[in-house]
Amino acid sequence: MPELPEVETLRRGLEAAVVGRRVCSVALFGERTVRRQDPAQLVAALSGRLVSGAARWGKYLVVPLGGGAGDEGGEALVVHLRMSGQLLHVGAGAPLAHHTRAVIGLDDGSELRFVDPRTFGELFVADALEASGRPSALAALGPDPLVDGIDADRLAALAKRRRCALKTLLLDQKVLAGIGNIYADEILFRAGLRPARAACSLAPVEHGRLVAAIGEVLAAAVAARGSTLSDARYLDLGGAPGSYQEHHAVYARTGAPCLGCGTPVTRVRVAGRSAHFCRSCQA
Ligand SMILES: [Zn+2]
Structure with a gap:
């Protein structure tokens, strides 16, 4: 998608x-x-x-x-x-x-x-x-991280009192608009946070890391013109594929070595969705 x-x-x-x-x-x-x-x-x-x-x-x-x-x-x-x-x-x-x-x-x-x-x-x-x-x-969409911007204070306010998993929070379009299955996994890897962590459990320093990861991953993916998976469903307006799939650190890399530490990437179910993460790099 x-x-x-x-x-x-x-x-x-x-x-x-x-x-x-x-x-x-x-x-x-x-x-x-x-x-x-x-x-x-x-x-x-x-x-x-x-x-x-x-x-x-x-x-x-x-x-x-x-x-x-x-x-x-x-x-x-x-x-x-x-x-x-x-x-x-x-x-x-x-x-x-x-x-x-x-x-x-x-x-x-x-x-x-x-x-x-x-x-x-x-x-x-x-x-x-x-x-x-x-x-x-x-009107029901939450802020768009690139159009509206998002900072650590706003993210902390959105995550506070939410007991759902971090991945679920990132996928909720009423909280933040635009993030789906691929980029939620990539953002959480970059932030060093496990997808199943309770959203309300983050420390202030972790809010900062998560906000930075959201901006960095999305900007890098836009620069690479998005991700085209093996189904080739996503193509740009001229019919050309994106290339960010070549930079995926964890998404759909179950069992492959983590790019950071070599530990095999783990796949779990989080609120009905698959999530990919490194047990060693993400806490
Ligand atoms: Zn790792």
């Missing part, structure tokens, strides 16, 4: 190649991808609009729309890839991939295509953007 670094890579791709283009046509295939609103309403809301920006909160892409009848802005196309969604920018006439759910034609002849075999992903046009630019539909 694409997480913050993968979605940020797509956002940067949109900013470089799609912002400033106008939507000429919208075609939808299947019934699952647009489910928060009438699909005809989404088509009407998108058609003829200018792609006026590219933002992201957590794992959601938010594409502000301008050039509407009478108003400028105030609406945005929201894209959530969920398990298996891909957003691709292709030239006119590129063969239609299997499982294509939406094709948005642009005024230079190129197309934005949403491909999603498992159909958990979704598209919707949100209105009533907050002053921050965040749609009110995403």
Whole structure:
């Protein structure tokens, strides 16, 4: 499932190649991808609009729309890839991939295509953007570590009185938006903290280490254009894979030597999710 670094890579791709283009046509295939609103309403809301920006909160892409009848802005196309969604920018006439759910034609002849075999992903046009630019539909999301920033005091306040495991805390999108299974494991390794530790058990120095690890791991993963696993589900807007998977220290490395100390990486279940960690480097 694409997480913050993968979605940020797509956002940067949109900013470089799609912002400033106008939507000429919208075609939808299947019934699952647009489910928060009438699909005809989404088509009407998108058609003829200018792609006026590219933002992201957590794992959601938010594409502000301008050039509407009478108003400028105030609406945005929201894209959530969920398990298996891909957003691709292709030239006119590129063969239609299997499982294509939406094709948005642009005024230079190129197309934005949403491909999603498992159909958990979704598209919707949100209105009533907050002053921050965040749609009110995403109001329940916690702070995004890159967009909003996070410091040790704020993290301590979020973790205090939470008896859940640290990994569960990091995966809770209402606490912090954007971190999923891969980066939670990598962040906790970098911070030297075990995934099953109770969130409320951290000492102040550990809050500091965790905040630093969140920033460092996410920044490095964005620089590497995200992680593409062996299923090759995540590709950037141009269809190229990321390379951060080459730097994973613990994720999906069960039994392989820890890069820090050589101890075999351990896999456990934490609140129903798998978690990978080093018994020697993480406490
Ligand atoms: Zn180790």
